[in-house]
Amino acid sequence: MGEEMAARKAQEVREEIRRFAEQLRRKVYAEGHPDWGTLFSEIEELGVQIGDAVCREFVEQAVGQQACTGGECGREHRCPTCDGPVEPREAEPRPLLTRRGEIAWQEPQTYCPKCRKAFFPSVEESGHSGGR
Numbered sequence: 663m664g665e666e667m668a669a670r671k672a673q674e675v676r677e678e679i680r681r682f683a684e685q686l687r688r689k690v691y692a693e694g695h696p697d698w699g700t701l702f703s704e705i706e707e708l709g710v711q712i713g714d715a716v717c718r719e720f721v722e723q724a725v726g727q728q729a730c731t732g733g734e735c736g737r738e739h740r741c742p743t744c745d746g747p748v749e750p751r752e753a754e755p756r757p758l759l760t761r762r763g764e765i766a767w768q769e770p771q772t773y774c775p776k777c778r779k780a781f782f783p784s785v786e787e788s789g790h791s792g793g794r
């Protein structure tokens with residue numbers, strides 16, 4: 663992504679967030695704004711909670727949609743025990759801790775018919791550090 667492209671994307675994201683925040687504000691506050699006398703800390707706390715929830719949702723979706731490309735993941739399509747071909751299995755939800763709380767990552771799973779075992783490519787191999 664070029665610098666100009668990245669700047670335009672960032673601008674678009676800011677505009678989208680502004681619209682989204684407006685929708686949320688109207689949903690959260692009956693009058694569309696907090697009552698006079700509402701503490702700044704209460705407004706801030708709500709903003710933080712919403713921000714964290716947006717982060718978790720974004721990461722959960724992005725990680726779930728992350729495409730397997732390149733030679734690195736081709737390796738995972740062989741059985742780690744017998745090096746034979748494996749079959750894809752339905753993904754299993756696995757908790758993944760982000761800096762903004764826990765999400766459910768749909769972990770891809772493969773099955774080796776020869777060894778009769780299911781395998782989970784490890785978090786590290788899939789490029790997810792799982793939060794620090």
Ligand SMILES: [Zn+2]
Binds near residue numbers: 777
């Ligand atoms: Zn095997």
